[in-house]
Amino acid sequence: MSNEGNAKEKFITTIEKFIALSAVRLSDDVMARLEEMRKAEDTPLQKSLYDSYFKNFEMAIKLNRPCCQDTGLLQFYIKAGTAFPHLDITAESLTEAVRRATVSVPLRPNAVNYFDEKNTGDNVAERSPWIDWEIVPSSQDMEITVYFSGAGCSLPGQAKVFKPSDGLEAIIPFVTDAVCGLGINACPPLLVGIGLGHNIENAASLSKKACIRLLGTKHPHPKGAEMEERITSALNSFGIGAQGLRGNQIVMGVHIESSARHIATRACAVNLSCYTLRRGIIRFKSDLSYELPTYRGISL
Numbered sequence: 001m002s003n004e005g006n007a008k009e010k011f012i013t014t015i016e017k018f019i020a021l022s023a024v025r026l027s028d029d030v031m032a033r034l035e036e037m038r039k040a041e042d043t044p045l046q047k048s049l050y051d052s053y054f055k056n057f058e059m060a061i062k063l064n065r066p067c068c069q070d071t072g073l074l075q076f077y078i079k080a081g082t083a084f085p086h087l088d089i090t091a092e093s094l095t096e097a098v099r100r101a102t103v104s105v106p107l108r109p110n111a112v113n114y115f116d117e118k119n120t121g122d123n124v125a126e127r128s129p130w131i132d133w134e135i136v137p138s139s140q141d142m143e144i145t146v147y148f149s150g151a152g153c154s155l156p157g158q159a160k161v162f163k164p165s166d167g168l169e170a171i172i173p174f175v176t177d178a179v180c181g182l183g184i185n186a187c188p189p190l191l192v193g194i195g196l197g198h199n200i201e202n203a204a205s206l207s208k209k210a211c212i213r214l215l216g217t218k219h220p221h222p223k224g225a226e227m228e229e230r231i232t233s234a235l236n237s238f239g240i241g242a243q244g245l246r247g248n249q250i251v252m253g254v255h256i257e258s259s260a261r262h263i264a265t266r267a268c269a270v271n272l273s274c275y276t277l278r279r280g281i282i283r284f285k286s287d288l289s290y291e292l293p294t295y296r297g298i299s300l
């Protein structure tokens with residue numbers, strides 16, 4: 001095999017193993033937050049639910065199986081250095097890695113082509129896996145975030161364009177309705193991603209970027225950070241806990257990502273992730289060596 005062929009095979013197999021890791025094991029920040037939440041619970045019902053969650057995580061690792069049967073559709077969020085030497089083969093390598101991982105992990109085949117209404121059987125279909133690109137100037141590296149987009153947490157997604165006169169406060173009931181409506185079925189505790197911008201698609205895109213942001217981080221603007229805290233407190237005051245049953249913690253976090261709005265619009269989108277927030281990050285160097293910042297002490 002040529003050097004180019006060797007590099008491509010190495011890239012594909014590394015991504016395939018990374019997909020497997022992220023399907024089986026939650027990232028360090030997610031596990032740490034769930035541990036905190038488990039300790040904060042004081043009712044037998046909620047304690048037993050968290051115990052079952054952690055038993056599930058333990059068994060997933062022991063048996064090397066996905067920690068939820070709905071392994072979703074795969075989405076990749078890429079920060080691509082302009083000098084990363086494997087840019088040309090990145091999309092095809094991700095696609096092939098998904099195809100292989102569907103068999104080797106295994107992942108549930110979830111991808112249905114919209115108009116054919118047929119499951120392709122390998123999670124590769126029209127614009128699936130979904131790939132989102134950000135270009136990083138003067139860098140030889142590539143950072144890839146994988147996200148497993150399950151159905152339970154995708155169904156409650158909402159987006160709306162408000163009038164500026166509705167005020168920033170208008171997003172609060174919009175978000176709480178989304179979370180306390182279909183969100184209850186999405187296996188709480190939830191990570192709530194809110195995108196604020198000028199139109200539907202930019203708000204929706206930001207809401208998913210909010211979902212993949214590391215837990216423990218805040219919106220950089222003080223008012224954005226304050227709104228994250230206010231919505232977290234409001235949602236956690238509703239008396240709903242793990243699995244949508246009685247409790248005090250329906251959310252593990254509320255993240256807002258924002259962009260400028262048009263003078264005459266105020267767009268908001270909500271995206272949720274369930275307690276099995278399967279989001280992992282891998283960083284490649286130009287020689288395809290890698291690090292796993294969300295999985296300390298683990299190698300592929």
Ligand code: SF4
Binds near residue numbers: 150152
């Ligand atoms: S909501 Fe999440 S944990 Fe529940 S079944 Fe769907 S993917 Fe699994």
